[in-house]
Amino acid sequence: MKFLSNCDVVSFLRDVDLCEGEVLFSSEQGDVLNLKSQLSKYVFAVIAAKQELLELGSIVCSNKDDEDILRDYLITEA
Numbered sequence: 001m002k003f004l005s006n007c008d009v010v011s012f013l014r015d016v017d018l019c020e021g022e023v024l025f026s027s028e029q030g031d032v033l034n035l036k037s038q039l040s041k042y043v044f045a046v047i048a049a050k051q052e053l054l055e056l057g058s059i060v061c062s063n064k065d066d067e068d069i070l071r072d073y074l075i076t077e078a
Contacts, residue, residue, distance in 0.1 A: 001074040009048045021063030028056040
C-alpha cells in the first residue's frame with residue numbers, strides 16, 4: 001500500500017502504535033523501516049518531508065487487521 005500524499009504524519013505514526021503487528025515502510029532501494037521503532041519513526045518523518053521519496057515507498061502491515069486502523073492514510077495498490 002502507498003502512503004496518501006498530504007496526510008498528517010504525526011497522526012499516522014500515533015496510529016501505528018495502536019497496531020498489533022509490525023508496520024513496515026519499504027523504500028524503492030530495498031530499505032525497510034519498522035515503524036514501531038522510535039528511531040525508524042524519526043527516519044520516516046524525515047523521508048515524509050520529501051514527498052517524492054515517500055511516494056516511492058510502500059507500507060506493509062504484518063497483521064491484516066492493522067490495515068483497518070491505518071486505512072485513512074493509505075491507498076491500496078492496484
